[in-house]
Amino acid sequence: xxRNLFLLAGLIALxxxxxGQGNYFILILCSWLMFTIAAMGLNLTLGYAGQxxxxxxxxxxxxxxxxxxxxxAGIHWILAALASVIVCFVIxxxxxxxxxxxxxxxxxxxxxxxxxxxxxVARNEDWLTGGSYGKFNMPRPDFGFxxxxxxxxxxYMIVVIFVIFAVLMYGLIRSPWGxxxxxxxxxxxxxxxxxxxTRRITLLAFAxxxxxxxxxxxxxxxxxxxxxPNSFALxxxxxILLMVIVGGAGYFFGPMLGAAVVILLPEFLRFTExxxxxIYSAMVIILMVFSPAGLMGIGEKILTKIRPNQQVRKDxxxxxxL
Amino acid sequence: MNRRTIIGxxxxxxxxxxxxxxxxxxxxxxxxxxxxxxxxGAVAGTNYRDGAMLAAKEINASGGVLGRQLEVTQYDTxxxxxxxxxLVQKAIDEGAxxxxxxxxxxxxxxxxxxxxxxxxxxxxxxEAPNITAQGNPYIFRSxxxxxxxxxxxxxxxxxxxxxxxxxxxxxxxxxxxxxHDVFIEEMKKAGIEVAADIPxxxxxxxxxxxxxxxKDSGADAVFVYLHEEESARFLREAHKQAxxxxxxxxxxxxxQKVIELAGEAANGAVAHVGLTADxxxxxxxxxxxxxxxxxxxxxxxxxxxxxVSAYMLKYGTEKAGEVDREKFINTMHGLCLTAEEAPGLLxxxxxxxxxxxxxxxxxxxxxxxxQVVTGxxxxx
Amino acid sequence: MEQFLQVLLSGLATGxxxxxxxxxxxxxxxxxxxxxxxxxxxxxxxxxxxxxAMNMGMPFWLAMIIAMxxxxxxxxxxxxxxxxxxxxxxxxxxxxxxIIVTMALAIxxxxxxxxxxxxxxQPYPALMSSxxxxxxxxxxxxxxxxxxxxxxxxxxxxxxxxxxTRTGRAMQATAQNPGVAEILGVDTNRMILYTFLINAxxxxxxxxxxxxxxxxxxxxxxxxxxxxxxxAIVGGFNQIRGALAGxxxxxxxxxxxxxxxxxxxxxxxxxxxLIVVILFKPEGLLGTSEGRSV
Numbered sequence: 001x002x003r004n005l006f007l008l009a010g011l012i013a014l015x016x017x018x019x020g021q022g023n024y025f026i027l028i029l030c031s032w033l034m035f036t037i038a039a040m041g042l043n044l045t046l047g048y049a050g051q052x053x054x055x056x057x058x059x060x061x062x063x064x065x066x067x068x069x070x071x072x073a074g075i076h077w078i079l080a081a082l083a084s085v086i087v088c089f090v091i092x093x094x095x096x097x098x099x100x101x102x103x104x105x106x107x108x109x110x111x112x113x114x115x116x117x118x119x120x121v122a123r124n125e126d127w128l129t130g131g132s133y134g135k136f137n138m139p140r141p142d143f144g145f146x147x148x149x150x151x152x153x154x155x156y157m158i159v160v161i162f163v164i165f166a167v168l169m170y171g172l173i174r175s176p177w178g179x180x181x182x183x184x185x186x187x188x189x190x191x192x193x194x195x196x197x198t199r200r201i202t203l204l205a206f207a208x209x210x211x212x213x214x215x216x217x218x219x220x221x222x223x224x225x226x227x228x229p230n231s232f233a234l235x236x237x238x239x240i241l242l243m244v245i246v247g248g249a250g251y252f253f254g255p256m257l258g259a260a261v262v263i264l265l266p267e268f269l270r271f272t273e274x275x276x277x278x279i280y281s282a283m284v285i286i287l288m289v290f291s292p293a294g295l296m297g298i299g300e301k302i303l304t305k306i307r308p309n310q311q312v313r314k315d316x317x318x319x320x321x322l
Numbered sequence: 323m324n325r326r327t328i329i330g331x332x333x334x335x336x337x338x339x340x341x342x343x344x345x346x347x348x349x350x351x352x353x354x355x356x357x358x359x360x361x362x363g364a365v366a367g368t369n370y371r372d373g374a375m376l377a378a379k380e381i382n383a384s385g386g387v388l389g390r391q392l393e394v395t396q397y398d399t400x401x402x403x404x405x406x407x408x409l410v411q412k413a414i415d416e417g418a419x420x421x422x423x424x425x426x427x428x429x430x431x432x433x434x435x436x437x438x439x440x441x442x443x444x445x446x447x448x449e450a451p452n453i454t455a456q457g458n459p460y461i462f463r464s465x466x467x468x469x470x471x472x473x474x475x476x477x478x479x480x481x482x483x484x485x486x487x488x489x490x491x492x493x494x495x496x497x498x499x500x501x502h503d504v505f506i507e508e509m510k511k512a513g514i515e516v517a518a519d520i521p522x523x524x525x526x527x528x529x530x531x532x533x534x535x536x537k538d539s540g541a542d543a544v545f546v547y548l549h550e551e552e553s554a555r556f557l558r559e560a561h562k563q564a565x566x567x568x569x570x571x572x573x574x575x576x577x578q579k580v581i582e583l584a585g586e587a588a589n590g591a592v593a594h595v596g597l598t599a600d601x602x603x604x605x606x607x608x609x610x611x612x613x614x615x616x617x618x619x620x621x622x623x624x625x626x627x628x629x630v631s632a633y634m635l636k637y638g639t640e641k642a643g644e645v646d647r648e649k650f651i652n653t654m655h656g657l658c659l660t661a662e663e664a665p666g667l668l669x670x671x672x673x674x675x676x677x678x679x680x681x682x683x684x685x686x687x688x689x690x691x692x693q694v695v696t697g698x699x700x701x702x
Numbered sequence: 703m704e705q706f707l708q709v710l711l712s713g714l715a716t717g718x719x720x721x722x723x724x725x726x727x728x729x730x731x732x733x734x735x736x737x738x739x740x741x742x743x744x745x746x747x748x749x750x751x752x753x754x755a756m757n758m759g760m761p762f763w764l765a766m767i768i769a770m771x772x773x774x775x776x777x778x779x780x781x782x783x784x785x786x787x788x789x790x791x792x793x794x795x796x797x798x799x800x801i802i803v804t805m806a807l808a809i810x811x812x813x814x815x816x817x818x819x820x821x822x823x824q825p826y827p828a829l830m831s832s833x834x835x836x837x838x839x840x841x842x843x844x845x846x847x848x849x850x851x852x853x854x855x856x857x858x859x860x861x862x863x864x865x866x867t868r869t870g871r872a873m874q875a876t877a878q879n880p881g882v883a884e885i886l887g888v889d890t891n892r893m894i895l896y897t898f899l900i901n902a903x904x905x906x907x908x909x910x911x912x913x914x915x916x917x918x919x920x921x922x923x924x925x926x927x928x929x930x931x932x933x934a935i936v937g938g939f940n941q942i943r944g945a946l947a948g949x950x951x952x953x954x955x956x957x958x959x960x961x962x963x964x965x966x967x968x969x970x971x972x973x974x975x976l977i978v979v980i981l982f983k984p985e986g987l988l989g990t991s992e993g994r995s996v
Binding site: 022024124231 | 402408452
Binding site: 360362364365368494520521522523525527528530531532534535537538551554555558562563564579582583585 | 821
């Protein structure tokens with residue numbers, strides 16, 4: 001009950017956040033939710049299936065290019081977004097399948113290389129992607145009853161997509177497949193002996209994670225109305241990975257917090273002029289050295305301290321993790 | 323409420339009122355300098371910023387623009403186009419009368435749409451041809467685009483060097499591609515064959531294969547269109563492999579920074595230069611001295627662009643007669659100013675209806691580690 | 703033919719520097735299971751220590767010695783003691799958190815150099831004269847030859863050290879099976895520290911060799927780090943000669959592809975090679991399948 005109230009309050013906050021704010025802040029909020037979607041996808045791969053993917057930015061890129069090319073050709077955004085998600089899912093399967101054949105963190109290296117390759121292709125295949133000039137002036141979606149024009153319209157559209165996405169994600173994690181992820185993370189050997197096909201489950205997690213990035217890309221196209229290859233470089237994949245880790249991998253709402261920190265903190269630190277990246281990276285190092293489980297980990301530590309009642313805490317932990 | 327308080331309130335209201343009205347006219351003019359202060363474009367952006375801030379200081383010291391001081395806020399884009407777009411939005415939200423920047427074309431092409439939608443004039447340091455080809459009335463250049471700079475070299479390749487075949491080495495990004503595409507087009511028109519067409523990454527360090535290919539390509543001359551640091555590395559590799567062809571480029575091939583980095587390998591490089599503190603003109607040299615006195619280093623072409631951007635704002639606004647964005651852009655379109663009436667522009671300059679600029683330029687050669695002007699190209 | 707020779711020799715010269723960075727990467731990886739994403743920055747930073755020392759008036763040779771010592775302390779000792787060790791004590795030394803920390807460290811180093819030294823590339827003194835030799839039409843500089851000789855020499859010395867000395871064998875034992883090594887009385891923590899120190903020294907050496915060519919710039923590490931990483935995996939991460947082979951192979955292949963196949967996609971070749979090796983020979987070209995997996 002308490003939990004539902006909490007979610008409701010969060011939902012209301014999401015709707016109230018942009019009111020009375022400038023355009024700049026609304027854009028920041030939009031990109032926060034967009035990156036949260038991509039980071040929640042990565043959280044599935046990383047936090048639940050225990051595999052590192054360094055290609056999340058390139059999947060955002062693929063989604064963004066697919067959407068850009070289709071909407072510029074006059075196809076409706078909904079269809080373009082759907083296509084983006086499907087394309088990313090299929091590509092996820094295609095790279096994940098061979099990479100997960102080998103034990104160890106090889107998916108990390110394969111995805112790292114894949115990300116760089118996508119950027120190269122986007123830059124060199126002018127006929128398709130516009131090369132280093134990129135694609136611009138993508139139309140904002142027109143839903144007949146409502147034509148998205150301003151950044152504020154865009155924000156509410158993203159909130160709606162985000163809520164639907166979060167519900168679907170939650171459903172997936174609660175489903176038998178989701179429970180298999182969890183079993184896999186906690187004890188891979190036991191999971192295997194119980195008949196869980198670990199490879200198939202991991203592959204599915206990776207493909208769903210990639211498809212989520214495709215959705216984020218489909219949002220990015222009409223949001224910023226300009227895409228070019230460097231926006232999807234490896235650095236941005238690392239940034240998304242940072243969001244998941246800082247928030248706390250494996251916590252359902254961790255990526256939301258992580259994305260907020262990664263996107264908003266530089267804004268708050270901007271007054272330090274050129275030093276903000278130095279302070280920022282130093283803070284990340286300190287956070288990680290003292291609390292490798294991320295911010296959610298710290299929150300949990302504090303909760304344990306203030307609330308000695310073990311029963312309540314365990315429930316909460318379960319809720320937060322699942 | 324007694325009488326005393328009422329009088330007190332009235333007095334304070336009056337004081338508030340009187341203190342408000344004159345301050346309105348003296349309010350500073352807010353400017354958003356949206357520049358690459360970190361990331362890959364930090365060098366170019368920092369120079370642009372410093373040039374602009376120097377000019378702003380001079381302008382404020384000599385009474386400002388129409389009696390109002392300039393208040394410049396700096397925004398760091400981190401050389402990321404999407405950040406730059408958000409920051410132009412932020413600068414406008416915060417009341418900027420005009421935007422200075424960005425320098426990197428890939429950023430400008432994105433953020434100029436924001437300024438256009440808000441009706442805010444923007445003076446950019448970018449040189450990619452497509453920036454003034456969008457039909458955006460709010461954008462103005464502080465140096466002419468590559469589509470004007472590169473053709474100025476065609477005559478040099480064709481008549482001075484008598485080249486039948488050329489090779490081109492270019493950086494594969496927005497900047498390099500703009501220049502490359504114009505160059506290829508120009509060579510086709512002039513009937514010169516392009517024997518080798520070699521792109522490289524921004525930030526590339528290893529030019530061994532590029533130079534080896536050019537050496538064997540049978541080209542009579544080489545067009546080098548890279549950023550400064552890559553130019554320096556290219557020149558050093560070319561010097562090492564003793565490439566026989568003359569190396570010709572734009573300002574980024576012979577700048578002071580390139581000479582400092584490439585050392586003797588820079589000797590003999592030729593470039594078409596629009597903006598250089600070494601130009602044999604008093605205005606340029608005065609600027610160069612002022613910049614060096616302020617920052618303790620020599621000014622490059624981006625610093626000049628920043629300096630010119632700030633003065634464009636001053637002269638344009640003063641010609642318009644009031645601080646009004648629409649009047650400013652209408653005045654700037656088709657405006658011609660001479661260096662006498664507008665010394666801050668350093669040279670006689672005109673802008674057309676697309677915000678493109680035209681002015682004279684120079685052919686320079688590096689001799690014994692110094693840039694020497696060997697010819698002048700009239701305004702086109 | 704001249705062109706082929708030229709490109710081959712140039713490729714070997716650059717490849718040998720990639721190899722130096724890759725060897726250190728491999729050592730740390732083996733000993734502490736730490737994938738160091740700041741390896742490229744470890745190669746970028748020492749050159750700036752040299753410049754700072756020279757600005758303080760020291761001669762070039764002394765500046766290099768000081769820079770080497772400072773680097774070994776900061777990038778070797780302090781990195782291990784202040785970052786890697788506390789995380790391993792909490793049981794996260796092998797995890798993603800450590801990878802993230804090295805990524806943040808890369809940003810910290812890069813931005814610090816930029817803010818405290820400068821964003822522009824700086825000229826950097828060469829170790830040797832710029833004299834060149836003409837070998838069958840290909841032009842190779844004394845510096846190129848020096849790079850090759852030093853890399854090969856370092857590999858030889860390191861191999862001898864690891865195989866012939868007591869400490870070296872203890873280090874190998876630690877890398878292969880820390881549990882058993884501990885039981886046999888090896889101070890594994892100290893051995894791991896040694897590999898961090900050696901890594902920092904190798905990175906400094908690579909820095910002194912590559913910076914005259916690349917020029918001193920804060921962003922130099924981005925590409926070098928990636929290449930060191932790819933060279934280590936392609937060559938075989940549990941063999942020093944694997945990293946050497948990987949570095950040389952990538953140096954040559956990169957130049958060959960750019961000359962004869964495609965300049966647009968030259969950066970794709972090391973990446974494709976990486977993918978192919980992982981799919982078909984995950985232990986690397988010269989790696990042995992024994993030893994621990996990543």
